[in-house]
Every structure is written in C-alpha cells, then in structure tokens.
Amino acid sequence: MRWIKYSWLALVLAPLAAQSTLAQPAPPAPQTRFVVVLDAAHGGDDTGGRLAHGQLEKSFTLALSVRLRSLLAARGIPVVTTRDSDAAVDPVKRAEIANRAQAQACLSLHTSESGSGIYLFVSSLAPAAPARFPAWKTAQAAAVMRSLKLAGVINSALLHAGMSVTLSRTSLPAMDSMTCPAVTVEITPEQNHETAAGLDDKDYQARVAAALAAALLEWRTDTGRTEARP
Numbered sequence: 477m478r479w480i481k482y483s484w485l486a487l488v489l490a491p492l493a494a495q496s497t498l499a500q501p502a503p504p505a506p507q508t509r510f511v512v513v514l515d516a517a518h519g520g521d522d523t524g525g526r527l528a529h530g531q532l533e534k535s536f537t538l539a540l541s542v543r544l545r546s547l548l549a550a551r552g553i554p555v556v557t558t559r560d561s562d563a564a565v566d567p568v569k570r571a572e573i574a575n576r577a578q579a580q581a582c583l584s585l586h587t588s589e590s591g592s593g594i595y596l597f598v599s600s601l602a603p604a605a606p607a608r609f610p611a612w613k614t615a616q617a618a619a620v621m622r623s624l625k626l627a628g629v630i631n632s633a634l635l636h637a638g639m640s641v642t643l644s645r646t647s648l649p650a651m652d653s654m655t656c657p658a659v660t661v662e663i664t665p666e667q668n669h670e671t672a673a674g675l676d677d678k679d680y681q682a683r684v685a686a687a688l689a690a691a692l693l694e695w696r697t698d699t700g701r702t703e704a705r706p
C-alpha cells in the first residue's frame with residue numbers, strides 16, 4: 477500500500493522535476509583559468525651546479541623564474557612559483573604547490589655548463605588513465621601525453637628563436653608527482669654555428685625567457701581551442 481502511494485507520488489513529481497530542470501538556466505561553465513607554475517630548481521643548501529662565471533645554478537634558475545613570471549604577467553597569465561627566494565624546497569613540496577595550483581603548464585627550470593642549447597625533459601612514466609586518487613609518485617602518468625604536447629610547443633618556439641633543442645624523457649621526483657602538463661627545461665650554453673653564448677650572456681638569457689614565454693602563450697591558445705571544441 478505504501479509503495480503504491482510513493483510510486484504514484486513519483487509519477488506526479490518526476491515530470492514536475494524534469495520541467496523545473498528545463499526551466500532553470502544552464503549553470504555557468506566552471507572557470508578554466510590558465511595558470512602556469514614555474515619551479516626554479518634547487519635553492520638554500522641545495523646549490524645545484526656551479527656555473528663558469530661563478531654563479532650558482534640555484535640563483536640562475538630563480539632569476540629566470542622571476543623574469544619569466546613578469547613576462548607572463550604582462551600578458552595576463554597568472555603564475556604560481558615553487559620558490560621566490562633562496563629557500564630549500566623539497567620535491568614533495570614542489571609537487572604539492574604545483575598540484576594545488578591546478579595549472580595547465582608546469583615548468584621546472586635547471587641549468588648546466590655541460591651540453592649545448594636547451595634540453596627538454598618529459599617524465600619517463602608510461603601514460604596512464606587519470607585515477608580518482610592517483611599514486612603520489614606517479615601522478616604525472618595521467619598527464620604525460622599532454623606533457624609531450626607541451627614539450628612539442630616549447631620545442632617549436634625555441635627552434636623558431638634559433639636555438640638548438642634536445643628532447644628526452646627522464647624520471648625526476650618533483651615532475652613525476654605533478655598532475656599538470658609538466659616539462660623540465662635545462663638551459664646550457666649556446667653553441668650552434670651562428671652563435672655561441674655563455675650562460676652569463678644577458679642577451680641569451682633574455683632570448684631564452686622570451687621564447688619560453690612565447691611557447692606558453694601558444695600553449696594557452698592551444699588549450700583554449702581544445703576546451704572550446706564540442
């Protein structure tokens with residue numbers, strides 16, 4: 477007897493519920509803010525390598541992060557940094573900061589005297605489907621395909637700026653724990669047939685920062701296009 481009443485009630489209410497759903501305006505689409513995370517590698521006691529001109533890697537990466545942030549801010553791109561000072565930040569904390577920001581691009585910045593041009597590293601984790609609770613140390617697996625695309629966009633921008641680029645895969649604790657499209661960028665001296673510039677060359681530093689900013693602007697357009705597709 478009871479269920480008859482309830483099912484009758486359900487029959488009456490169901491169309492009403494459907495109507496009221498139809499009558500309501502569609503909820504606003506969630507704000508997809510384009511945010512970039514800049515991760516200046518090393519810091520504090522972890523100095524990184526010593527560069528030929530005496531600067532420490534930790535200072536070089538921080539200076540590049542600051543420069544790139546202002547270039548992006550001038551183009552309306554909000555930036556979250558893993559450090560703004562000479563502080564030691566462990567890989568877990570770096571990934572935590574990046575993951576909280578829900579960024580569309582995460583760049584870890586390194587530099588080294590050994591090598592030639594720019595090296596781009598994407599996590600060597602095998603691609604995996606996104607999980608509700610991804611394992612912390614392999615969280616990047618779900619983003620690795622997008623990271624490869626991001627590396628491709630950065631590669632094009634650097635080549636366009638006349639730089640030599642080497643793309644490869646590697647495993648780094650901070651990058652492997654990030655859920656955003658993530659690329660590690662290592663800047664080494666420029667030694668191609670047209671130009672040779674050391675890491676202390678101000679013009680080279682400016683060109684690298686400008687090319688990375690151009691790449692991120694292109695990436696913003698690309699991700700915007702992807703989101704707009706039905």
Ligand SMILES: [Zn+2]
Pocket residue numbers: 517518524525533586587
């Ligand atoms: Zn380094």
